[in-house]
Amino acid sequence: MIRHNFLTDADAAQKFIDGVRRLKDPAQFPWPGRDGLSIYDSFVFWHHQSMMLMTPPNQNDRNAAHSGPAFLPWHRYFLITMEGLLRRAVNDSEFRIPYWDWTTDAELSEPATAPIWSNGNLGQFAGSDWQVRLEMSLRTGDxxxxxRSLQRELGDAGRLPTRTGVRMIIRDQAAYDTSPFSSSSAGGLRNLVEGWVGSERIHNSVHVWIGGDMGRSSSPNDPVFFLHHCNVDRIWAAWQERHLNSSYLPDMTAPDTLQFHRIDDALYSIYEDTVTPGDMVDYKRYYEYDTISDLTELQV
Incomplete structure (x- = not known):
């Protein structure tokens, strides 16, 4: 039950490609009650809806899955849910989503020419046979x-985070999150990894660097979304191993304005299962990574 590097495990890479293609097909995996849409498309809807649910509703920063503490556990839950469907699609109970180590590509003179974007890898999804069926309107936000086909603008804006920058955050940030638990939180792992503060702008910068569909609330339209967030999750896992005594914050003594983000709150879902941030803390219940040592080395 290991999550591997997409570019070093050809079997995992091919199963991911085959699996998302099958889940994208409404004939093989229909979204119940939604004519012409697949179960893959439901993840686009789910992610968009999470960004529309402001917590609390009288502000426009923190939503149910972003700009707050739940960012990391919510996306861990999102990945695990997709992972279960992919195992069904490829008929492999041991399959786990691979990760894209964009810190390696950041070292290239032309990251847009990295192997992950070849036609044999994720470049193939930019073709006309990968159909985008739901999108966030740039005019209304709906x-x-x-x-239409998938849109990317590799390298037109932003930059890929560096390994050194990631290591420094893992090394130096002892707290998971800090007040006011929003995009303005100056300290803590979560906001630095999400990318609202700091020099690396880790998660956000990758979305911006890919551009196109990855720049919208409907970003799961691009299969690279899952590989990207798998690497973000790997950073959280590495931080957890580095700071064993640091707990998830906030706990249930926090006010109701932090609903969806407190440790025992239900994470926002379009499905009937109830999962909390606390359920997501121990990632080893679900998978391990082939390596996190490249992120936890102290030499920076």
């Missing part, structure tokens, strides 16, 4: 039906 989710609307479309029928």
């Amino acid at each position: 989710l609307r039906p479309v029928n």
Whole structure:
């Protein structure tokens, strides 16, 4: 039950590609009650809806899955849910989503020419056979039906985070999150990894660097979303191993304005299962990574 590097495990990479293609097909994996849409498309809807649910509703920063403490556990839950469907799609109970180590690509003179974007890898999804069916409207912010190919603008803006920058955050940040538990939190792992503060802008910068569909609330339209967030999750896992005595914050003594983000709150879901941030803390219940030592080395 190991999550491997996409570029060093050809079997995991091919199963991921095959699996998302099958889940994207409404004939093989329909989204119940949604004509012409697949179970893959439900993840686009789910992610968009999480960004529309402001917590609390009288502000426009923290939502149910972003700009707050739940960012990391919510996306861990999101990945695990997709992972279970992919195991069904490829008929492999041991399959786990691989990760894209973009810190390696950041060292290239032209990261947009990295192997992950070749036609044999994720470049193939930019073709016309990968259909985007739901997208966030840039004019209204609403989710609307479309029928078009995937859009990317590799390297037009942003930059890929560096390994040195990631290591420094893992090494130096002892707290998981800090008040006010929003995009303005000056300290803590979560906000530095999410990318609202700090020089690396880790998670956000990768979305911006890929551009196109990855720049919208409907970003799971691009399969690289899952590989990217798997690497973000790997950073959290590495931090957890580095700071064994640091707990998830906030706990249930925090006010109701932090609903969805406290340790025993239900994470936002379009499914009937109830999962909390506390359920997501111990990642080893679900998988391990082939390595995190490249992120926890002290030499920076």
